[in-house]
Amino acid sequence: MQQTLRKVTKAWVEQKGAQHEATYVHMAVDTHDILVKVMLRQVLLLIASKLAGLLKE
Secondary structure (H helix, E strand, C coil), X not given: CHHHHHHHHHHHHHHHHHHHHHHHHHHHHHHHHHHHHXXXXXXXXXXXXXXXXXXXX
């Protein structure tokens, strides 16, 4: 009985660990996507303001 309980507990902990790793990877990917979008937006705003400046002259 004790042996079985240990095996089950160990398997459960390993499964939870794998789930947490997947969650962290997912969060990292989401964060990266957000950063890329923000950077693209900044670049587009910069280009737009440069074009607006050129059109005013």
